[in-house]
Amino acid sequence: MGVRPDPRYACPVLSKDLIRLYPELYHVAADGAWPSIERHGLLSTSALVTRWGVRQGAPQAAILTKRRGESIELEHPDYGTAVIRHQKAIHESxxxxxxxxxxxSEWYTMLNDRVFFFLQKRRLEELLAARSYRDDAHTVLTLDTFSLVNAHEDDIELTTVNTGFAQRFSAEPRGRDSFRSIEEFAHPTRAHASTKVVDVAELAVYRGVRDIREHVKRVERMRDGTVLERFV
Incomplete structure (x- = not known):
């Protein structure tokens, strides 16, 4: 676990800034999801429904192009159960x-093509304490940013938007240009990550991270910020 890529393959300067400011990344998955993630990788929703055999057309569109008011469980005779998380924090209007x-529908499609990570631990804590999440246990993955960026830089995008949140009077503008490559993203070069200015809200990886085991530092079962169990 946590294998580091060969340091001879150095990141570009902007990638180095990202790694320096945000050495760890955080992903929240469904309770009990780690064995499946460890086996199949951390898949985007679109990649997951394909692997789990959801038929193309209307069955996939019902998952990929609409808001999910509740989590969805998929069953597969060989792969078992996969949980697709709800999107309760999005108010449709x-x-x-x-x-x-x-x-x-196009925005939901964009989200479902990616997996998302927080770069600041406070954002992880805020999510776990949110009304829709605090009563439930969750699987929390902590990844090494250096390792992930070295392996997947071409598929990584950054955004200033909290993509899974849109509420009355508090929805940030968003669109086709909300996701930028590390090179394109206007990231500061200051010495420390800011707790007051939102430089980058989320890091996304297109289609997911199939080699997730290579980048994981910790896998924990958590509820409302409290660690209940540690797997890695």
């Missing part, structure tokens, strides 16, 4: 008002 050049 607020999202529609915030979108600049997309229909809501």
């Amino acid at each position: 607020s999202l529609a008002a915030a979108l600049e050049d997309l229909a809501p």
Whole structure:
């Protein structure tokens, strides 16, 4: 676990800034999800429904192009159960008002093509304490940023938007240009990550991280910020 890539393959300067400011990344998955993630990788929702055999057309569209008011469980005779997380923090009319050049269905498709990580631990803590999450246990993965960036830089995007949140009077504008490559993202070069200025809200990896074992530092079962069990 936590294998580091060969340091001779250095990151570009902007990637180094990202790694220096945010040495760890955090992903929240469903309770009990680690064995499946360890086996199949951390898949995007679109990659997951394909692997779990959800039929193309209307069955996939119902998952990938609409808001999920509740989590969805998929069953497979060989792979077992996979849980697709709900999107309760998105208020549909607020999202529609915030979108600049997309229909809501297109935004959901974009989200479902990616897996997301927080770069600041406080954002992880805020999510775990949120009303829709605090009563439940969750699987929390902590990844090494250096390792992930070295392996997946071409598929990594950054955004200033909290992509899974859109509420009345608090939905950030968003659209096709919300996701930028590390090179394109206007990231500061200051010495320390800021707790007051939102430089980058989330890091996304297109289609997911199949070699997740190579980048994991910790895997914990948590509820409302409290560690209940540690697997890695």
